[in-house]
Amino acid sequence: MADADHFDKLKQSIIDQDEDQVLAAVNAALDDGVEAKAIIDQGLxxxxxxxxxxxxxxDIFLPELMQAALAFQAAMVILEPKIKEQGAAGEKKGKIVLGTVKGDLHSIGKNILKLLYETSGFEVWDLGIDVDxxxxxxxxxxxxxxxxxMSALLTTTLIGQRDVIEALKDQxxxxxxxxxxxxxxxxxxWADTIGADGWAASAYEAVTLSAKLVS
Ligand code: B12
Incomplete structure (x- = not known):
């Protein structure tokens, strides 16, 4: 099967919120030699x-949203070790403290970022979600x-990012x-408004940005 057909199947399996279908699509894509990162970025x-x-x-409500998120996370259990296999060894590039801000329970993007940091040679302390x-x-x-x-997915929790910068200043x-x-x-x-040192739209850009900031 062509890669594009795998990506369509992967995408549809998440839209259908069907964990079995997601896992079958992931395994079929891997068997055909599609890269784990492409499965995530172009399919899931x-x-x-x-x-x-x-x-x-x-069109859908919270239970369906949660079901889709769980199906995505089940796929990551298979994909994470594949990505780690290609990870960087050797000298550490820098130390990162990572988390999703107070009141915010979204973890998928943060976890992808953690994975890419670790496979790019950074040391990561992941504080998880809802981080004070x-x-x-x-x-x-x-x-x-x-x-x-710091990660934030809700307009109501963004303020937590500013609060950390203000607390650093106060101390x-x-x-x-x-x-x-x-x-x-x-x-x-928003990053400029609160005086952050950087912002990135994707986890890949975040790793490049971080490498620049520590060099
Ligand atoms: C999955 C999901 C959930 C899952 C989360 C499961 C989990 N474990 O993460 C569940 C079901 C729990 C959930 C709950 C809620 N959700 Co929700 N959720 C989503 C959804 C569909 C996907 C989010 C996601 O994971 N995207 C994929 C990841 C990879 O993207 P990402 O996080 O942006 O990360 C990428 C980049 O931003 C970047 N990045 C991420 N973090 C960082 C950090 C740094 C430092 C850098 C540089 C880069 C970076 O790298 C990542 C990879 O490239 C979004 C819709 C959407 N399209 O985003 C809604 C969404 C975020 N949710 C929304 C809402 C409203 C809610 C609820 C309030 C619903 C409710 N009524 O209860 C609750 C809030 C719970 C809470 N207190 O947090 C709204 C937010 C609206 C808003 N602007 O405020 C959205 C946008 C849906 C919508 N269109 O209405 N949600």
Missing amino acids: LPGLNVIGEQFECE LFQFVDKAKEVDADIIA GQRDNFKVIIGGGATTKE
Whole structure:
């Protein structure tokens, strides 16, 4: 089967919120030699975007949204080890404290970013989701991080990114860390407004940006 047909099947399986179908499509694509990263970027994520649109238009509701997210995460259990196999060994490039901000439970983008950081030679402390501002600041100080990287998917939780930068300033720590932000709800303008050191639209760009910031 051509790669494009695999991508269509992968996308549709997420839209159908059918975990068995997702796993079958992932395994079929891998068997045909499609790369794990392409399976995610060109198959599964476009499906998740359609799910987001359907949710916004109220064609589907929270249970379906959750079902699609679970199916995506089941695929990642197969795909993560494949991506890690191609990962970088050797000297570490820098230390990253990563998390999704307070009040926000979205983890998929953050987890992809973590995976790419680790396979690109960064050390990552993943604080998870719903991360309080002081958890970011305290962990960054504790491990002497180079970068604090914060994800936000909701317009209502964006403010958590600004709060971390303000807390760093209050503690006289702002110059000790680079701060980058991302996630579906963020923009370059928001990053500039809150005085972040960088913003990226995708996990790939985030890794390139981080490598520049630590060099
Ligand atoms: C899956 C999903 C869920 C799942 C999340 C499961 C999980 N474990 O993550 C569940 C079902 C839990 C969920 C819940 C909710 N969701 Co939701 N969800 C989505 C959905 C469909 C996909 C999000 C996603 O994972 N995208 C794929 C990833 C890869 O994209 P990403 O996170 O943006 O990450 C990429 C880049 O942004 C970047 N990146 C990410 N983080 C970072 C960090 C840094 C530092 C950098 C540089 C880059 C970077 O790299 C990533 C890879 O390239 C989106 C729609 C959409 N298209 O985004 C809605 C969406 C985000 N959700 C939405 C809503 C409203 C909700 C709920 C409030 C629904 C409800 N009524 O309860 C709750 C909120 C719960 C909470 N408190 O957080 C809205 C948000 C609207 C808004 N603007 O505020 C959206 C946009 C749907 C919509 N169109 O209405 N959701």
